[in-house]
Amino acid sequence: MSESSGYPPDVSVSRGEIVCEVEPPLRPALMHVRHQIGVLSKVASSFLIPDNHLGRATVSSVAVAHEVERMGGRSIACINARDRNLLGFRRDLLTAAAYGVDQFLLVYGDDPASGERTGQLTVRSMLDELRRFSATPAFGIDGAFRAGVTSRLLPLPTWKAEADFVFAQVSFSLDDLLRWRDSLGFQGPVYAGVIVLASAPMARKLASDIPEIRVPASWAEAVEQDASAGVELACELALAIDESGAFAGVHLIPGTRYREVAARLEARPGRP
Numbered sequence: 001m002s003e004s005s006g007y008p009p010d011v012s013v014s015r016g017e018i019v020c021e022v023e024p025p026l027r028p029a030l031m032h033v034r035h036q037i038g039v040l041s042k043v044a045s046s047f048l049i050p051d052n053h054l055g056r057a058t059v060s061s062v063a064v065a066h067e068v069e070r071m072g073g074r075s076i077a078c079i080n081a082r083d084r085n086l087l088g089f090r091r092d093l094l095t096a097a098a099y100g101v102d103q104f105l106l107v108y109g110d111d112p113a114s115g116e117r118t119g120q121l122t123v124r125s126m127l128d129e130l131r132r133f134s135a136t137p138a139f140g141i142d143g144a145f146r147a148g149v150t151s152r153l154l155p156l157p158t159w160k161a162e163a164d165f166v167f168a169q170v171s172f173s174l175d176d177l178l179r180w181r182d183s184l185g186f187q188g189p190v191y192a193g194v195i196v197l198a199s200a201p202m203a204r205k206l207a208s209d210i211p212e213i214r215v216p217a218s219w220a221e222a223v224e225q226d227a228s229a230g231v232e233l234a235c236e237l238a239l240a241i242d243e244s245g246a247f248a249g250v251h252l253i254p255g256t257r258y259r260e261v262a263a264r265l266e267a268r269p270g271r272p
Contacts, residue, residue, distance in 0.1 A: 016242045017249030018265070019076065019191055020044035020258070024051075024058040033064055036258050037071055043265040046074035048105060048167075048251060052083055062092055066099035076148070077101055081121040082109030088118075089126060090133055097139070103146045104130070105167060123149060124159050152212055153180040165189040167251050170206075172216050174240050181246045189248035192241045196257045197223045197230035231260040239268060 020043070022036045037047060047068045051061040065075035079092060096102070106126045121129075130147050133139060148165035153176055156166065166186055170193035171177050177192050184190065197203045203220040206213055222229035231254075238250045254261040 016245075016247055017045040017191070018043055018238070019046050019048050019249055019251045020261075021048040021050065021251065021253045022064070022258075023255065024049055024053070024061060024064050026056065026058055028059065030059070030064070030067055033059075033067065034071070037068055037073060039259055039262045040254070041071070041073060043262050044073070044252075045249065046076060046103075048076045049078060051078040051080045051107070052109070053078070062096045062099060062101055065096070065101040069100050074103070075101060076103040076105050078105045078107055079126065080107050080109030081118075081123055081126055083118065085118050085120045086129065089121060089129060093130065093133060093145070094139070096145075097134075102144070103148075105148045105150065106130075106163075107150055127159070127163060153177070156184060156186055161186055163188070165191065165248070167191045168193050169210075170195045170213055170253070172214065172219055172237065174237060174244065177241065178244060178246055191249050191251045192247045193251045193253070194234050194238045194241070195253040196234040196255055196261060198255055198257055199227055199230075200224040228260065231257050231264055235261060235264045235268075238265075 020040045022033055022040070025033055040047070047065075049061040049064045049068070050058070052058055061077040061079065065077035068075035077096065079089070084092070096104070106123045108123055127147055127149065130145055134145050146164040148167055149160045149163040150167045150169065151160065152169045153171060160166070165188050166184075168177065168180070168191065181190060181192075195206070197206075197215070197219060200220055200223050203215045203223060207215045219230070219233055222233060234252070234254075238252055241247055241250050252261070
């Protein structure tokens with residue numbers, strides 16, 4: 001790592017990791033994402049890069065993940081099934097290998113804002129193909145990819161147990177997360193999902209769009225009264241998850257409040 005990268009090694013809350021999700025660019029420029037990485041690098045152990053999230057076109061998650069690696073950080077590139085056929089997926093794996101990106105979160109993908117799903121791939125078929133294709137002579141390098149999947153707070157399908165790690169759906173309840181984790185037989189790293197509510201409309205939209213996510217009335221009321229309350233509530237939950245020791249870490253989604261999140265976590269009591 002170069003001295004100019006600004007990325008400290010082995011950063012964590014106390015015992016677990018913080019995987020910070022960044023907002024990928026909607027335009028062909030990387031300045032904003034570089035700023036997010038620089039600000040969050042003091043509290044994040046790695047960065048998750050969404051892939052055309054919310055059904056909008058963004059700069060390639062593999063390209064942004066490469067940028068994270070160039071800045072001295074660790075990256076996880078999301079790859080969605082929605083936008084790819086088999087050839088396109090293999091292209092992305094080859095590109096990632098050429099760029100030194102070796103961790104992926106395989107997802108189904110939100111409904112697209114324009115165009116249609118390809119329909120050829122699923123998360124399950126991508127997981128199988130990633131293992132198969134990266135082991136062929138055509139791949140040409142000796143290197144293993146790590147691939148993760150997402151899960152609601154429900155029993156994990158058998159095929160998902162073949163993944164290297166699991167990201168849990170966003171939750172606002174430590175008790176719900178702990179009950180689910182206790183019921184999970186998965187032996188690899190599991191990350192709890194925590195999101196910063198930036199506003200009361202965001203809280204209502206989240207609850208409306210994803211019925212499985214229950215936004216507590218206390219959280220919605222808090223951000224209604226004070227928009228900055230979402231940062232404090234999310235950081236408190238992330239720290240409580242870490243203190244529980246039940247998870248390998250937290251997948252933290254700060255959104256536009258990434259500066260406030262970084263400042264709050266840097267100022268946490270007992271931080272070295």
